[in-house]
Amino acid sequence: MTSAVLPTYNRSPLTFVRGEGAWLVEADGRRFLDLGAGIAVNALGHANPALVAALTAQAGRLWHVSNLYRIEEQERLARRLVDATFADTVFFTNSGTEAAELAIKMVRRHWVARGDPDRIEILAFEGAFHGRSTGAIAAAGGAKLAAGFGPLMPGFRHLPWGDEAALKAALSDRTAAVMVEPVQGEGGIRPLPDAFLRGLRAACDATGALLVLDEVQCGMGRTGRLFAHEWAGIRPDIMMVAKGIGGGFPLGALLATAAASAAMTAGSHGSTYGGNPLACAVGLAVMDIVADEGFLAEVRRKAGLFRQRLEGLVAAHPGVFEAVRGQGLMLGLKCRRPNTDVVAAGHAEGVLTVLGGDNVVRLLPPLTIADDEIAEGVARLDRAAGRLAAAAA
Numbered sequence: 001m002t003s004a005v006l007p008t009y010n011r012s013p014l015t016f017v018r019g020e021g022a023w024l025v026e027a028d029g030r031r032f033l034d035l036g037a038g039i040a041v042n043a044l045g046h047a048n049p050a051l052v053a054a055l056t057a058q059a060g061r062l063w064h065v066s067n068l069y070r071i072e073e074q075e076r077l078a079r080r081l082v083d084a085t086f087a088d089t090v091f092f093t094n095s096g097t098e099a100a101e102l103a104i105k106m107v108r109r110h111w112v113a114r115g116d117p118d119r120i121e122i123l124a125f126e127g128a129f130h131g132r133s134t135g136a137i138a139a140a141g142g143a144k145l146a147a148g149f150g151p152l153m154p155g156f157r158h159l160p161w162g163d164e165a166a167l168k169a170a171l172s173d174r175t176a177a178v179m180v181e182p183v184q185g186e187g188g189i190r191p192l193p194d195a196f197l198r199g200l201r202a203a204c205d206a207t208g209a210l211l212v213l214d215e216v217q218c219g220m221g222r223t224g225r226l227f228a229h230e231w232a233g234i235r236p237d238i239m240m241v242a243k244g245i246g247g248g249f250p251l252g253a254l255l256a257t258a259a260a261s262a263a264m265t266a267g268s269h270g271s272t273y274g275g276n277p278l279a280c281a282v283g284l285a286v287m288d289i290v291a292d293e294g295f296l297a298e299v300r301r302k303a304g305l306f307r308q309r310l311e312g313l314v315a316a317h318p319g320v321f322e323a324v325r326g327q328g329l330m331l332g333l334k335c336r337r338p339n340t341d342v343v344a345a346g347h348a349e350g351v352l353t354v355l356g357g358d359n360v361v362r363l364l365p366p367l368t369i370a371d372d373e374i375a376e377g378v379a380r381l382d383r384a385a386g387r388l389a390a391a392a393a
């Protein structure tokens with residue numbers, strides 16, 4: 001039967017009916033090891049008991065009141081995020097895209113309030129992804145994202161990814177902000193070197209441009225720090241968060257310093273659902289687990305193990321894979337064969353991965369994945385690669 005759903009996705013013919021930790025169960029009973037985690041969303045695995053308890057307890061108490069009132073869970077989650085980061089203030093959204101929209105609005109209003117309304121140019125990088133709204137596709141600038149949706153919102157300029165000379169040439173005291181993912185996700189798991197991020201921070205300080213980091217995919221413990229920019233020892237002015245922060249419940253956030261957000265006064269922005277009690281109750285439970293140095297140390301240890309095994313996988317299948325890249329449990333296999341074939345072969349072997357740009361297969365497992373599940377995942381990828389090599393021979 002044809003689907004009644006708008007066909008904007010090339011969906012795999014798999015229907016999952018249940019999840020348990022790092023595993024998903026298909027309608028026919030097959031068990032898949034989930035190395036995609038709903039695109040870096042199910043950071044604590046499927047049906048995590050702590051999250052189920054937080055959601056169900058809140059569901060029996062209060063779902064929604066709107067932001068016309070103070071929301072206790074929202075206040076507590078904002079305080080947790082502020083205490084754990086550079087930020088002084090938080091606005092909650094339902095998605096990463098909405099956080100990106102607010103980031104753009106905040107930057108523009110900042111310069112208007114400073115008496116410099118023409119200072120609107122935001123520098124961004126090729127291969128970026130900030131969401132699918134008209135503002136977010138203009139910000140990312142990729143032809144595939146934007147084709148057919150013009151005219152695009154003006155005010156963005158795109159630089160070659162990680163190009164220091166291009167950044168130096170483009171960044172001036174007319175630049176409103178620089179928007180960048182510390183580790184590109186959709187673009188193909190491309191981490192920016194720490195030195196680049198430190199240079200970017202210094203250049204923004206020198207010109208007054210705001211530094212906006214998109215940590216929707218690389219944040220919330222994914223790289224082994226609560227936020228990826230911590231590796232470089234820098235602090236942004238504004239940061240987008242989503243995906244992992246809700247552990248599978250729709251939740252996003254925009255974090256900012258007092259200085260960067262000062263122009264966002266009452267009435268300047270809003271959201272009906274953003275920061276509702278259900279989402280924030282889950283977000284608090286996620287923060288309780290992830291914003292813990294012991295948990296993050298475990299992510300780093302497991303990431304080292306996973307990476308080491310993936311290096312072995314690449315070495316064993318040089319005709320299929322070219323290299324491993326990434327940071328923490330945000331890893332990418334740069335492929336020699338089409339990445340679509342690698343993902344499909346994984347399905348045949350019961351392992352789920354995610355396509356990325358630059359012919360990369362993304363590995364974004366739950367941060368709670370066990371050592372033996374990492375070994376099992378690599379064994380399944382090894383069999384998948386063997387299938388491709390056999391088919392080619």
Ligand SMILES: *Cc1c(COP(=O)(O)O)cnc(C)c1O
Pocket residue numbers: 094095096097098100129130131132181185186214215216217218242243
């Ligand atoms: C997924 C993603 C977004 C968009 O988030 P949605 O929740 O899909 O709106 C924005 N930026 C990055 C880096 C992402 O990975």
